[in-house]
Amino acid sequence: MVAAKAIVVPELHAPFQLVEVELDSVQPHEVLVELKATSICATDPAVQHGKIPLDFPVVLGHEGAGVVKKIGSAVTDLAEGDHVVLSYNSCGKCRQCQKQNNFRCLEIMERNFGGQREDGSKTISWKGKPVSSSFFGQSSFCNPTVAHISSCIKVDKSLDLAVVCSLGCGIQTGAGSIFNVVKPAESDVRSLGVFGLGAVGCATVMAARIVAQNNPTVLSQIVAVDVNENRLKLARGLGATHTINPEKENVKAKLLEITGGENLDAAVDCSGVLSVVNTMIESIGAGGIAVTIGSPGNDSKASVPILPFITGAKTYCASHQGNANSKTFIPHLASLYKQGRLPIDRLQKTYRAENINEAIADMKSGSVIKPVLLWR
Ligand SMILES: [Zn+2]
Ligand SMILES: [Zn+2]
Incomplete structure (x- = not known):
């Protein structure tokens, strides 16, 4: 168990709240990620208000980006210090994943909206009790967080993580x-x-x-x-x-x-x-x-x-998810951003993580298109 900060939704319709939580240790197919930023997508408040069913309390967040701090024993394509954008989770084994159509993974619902790992355990505990987590294989409203390897997309270290975090869901879509x-x-x-x-x-x-x-x-x-x-x-x-x-x-x-x-x-x-x-x-x-x-x-x-x-x-x-295989598509989008052809920074406004409720209110009012939470 590691101490972490997480933005939880304690119950249906309740405001987001920044609290201290305990993070489980990484399993073989997981990595520990120290987040730099997490942007907010409409699906986060949709779960908060019950439009997509998940048990409460829950730790959401599915557009995270940060630095790999620890890798699980089965992780071969990432190393400590790598920069990653976190995207959706897929099994990598089913017929659709085998065809590289991971966006149609036959386990897409349970792996992204199941609130738990495949074995039923939870990555995050609050007040001593496990809470719904592993949202999109990442629950990146928690820092640091435990992410499934399938959600981790390695990106060039020259990229600003507070910008490219938004490639994880909305921009890719x-x-x-x-x-x-x-x-x-x-x-x-x-x-x-x-x-x-x-x-x-x-x-x-x-x-x-x-x-x-x-x-x-x-x-x-x-x-x-x-x-x-x-x-x-x-x-x-x-x-x-x-x-x-x-x-x-x-x-x-x-x-x-x-x-x-x-x-x-x-x-x-x-x-x-x-x-x-x-x-x-x-x-x-x-x-x-x-x-x-x-x-x-x-x-x-x-x-x-x-x-x-x-x-x-x-x-x-x-x-x-834009019918995209994130492992290749997100680096492609990142290079388009770097060339100045995909100016996603023009959509973004940064907030401190504890100001998430203000950020969501601004997104809903239409005054901000893509709020980005900074973790420090
Ligand atoms: Zn999303
Ligand atoms: Zn699959």
Whole structure:
């Protein structure tokens, strides 16, 4: 047992609270990570408010980055002193993992939202009792933390860990929806709609601009949709060619106008709002692809108009973690950031770890897109 500081959610809907905890020792497939920073993703407050069920108290956090301090006996590809970004956990053994499709791991739910290790033990105890932990194989609202080797992505030491921490979930999810799912260059995607401009949506816009820069014949129209004018302005700076505020304009009519009556070749919903998902589905044209990233909740059902989908041979699909294998994708994104092509630092604002509730309030109000907690 090692002493650590953790931000716990003591019970459903309770505020986050920075407390002293005890950390279990590392098992063979784990490493001890001293965190520099952990950014906040919408999934953290979603668990706090019961939208994803986990037992309380719980230690969340799934966008951590830090330095490896100790490695388990079975760890061969990391050493003490390595810098790591922490991402989602996968088993590495199932049929999907064997195909390098770790984002579809057959154990994805229990390994990321199970609140415990595979053997049922917990990495963190509070007031002498084990608490739900191993969130995304990391629970990086605890410092230091015990992370599963599958969640650890080694990155270049020249990178600022307080920036690249955000690659672990949200940025990977947005950028991957373009690079790995829509694949605009292969599919001749001229028009793209991005619905919702949180961190995921902004990363989607940034990735679209990168593809457009590399392939001048595609993505001449990148349309960002959000109700927040500041975010629309930001999106224009990140690569959006058009913006729509649904509170001021009719989204479907405006998209028809922008696309010359053809509707969108591709669309990505990052809002997780069911009515927006349905608008997205209705806004793609012949051969178009609509991609769901944000979840409106456990029981939500999107509505697909079947006949237009048949006659237009359209696709509605979902993407998880950008359909990315983090071990290769996160270093790729980190190099794009280093080249100045994926300016994720423009989305971030730093806070001291104990100010997490203020950080989440700022994220929810829309004044900050990606809050980053600093551990010192
Ligand atoms: Zn996340
Ligand atoms: Zn697996």
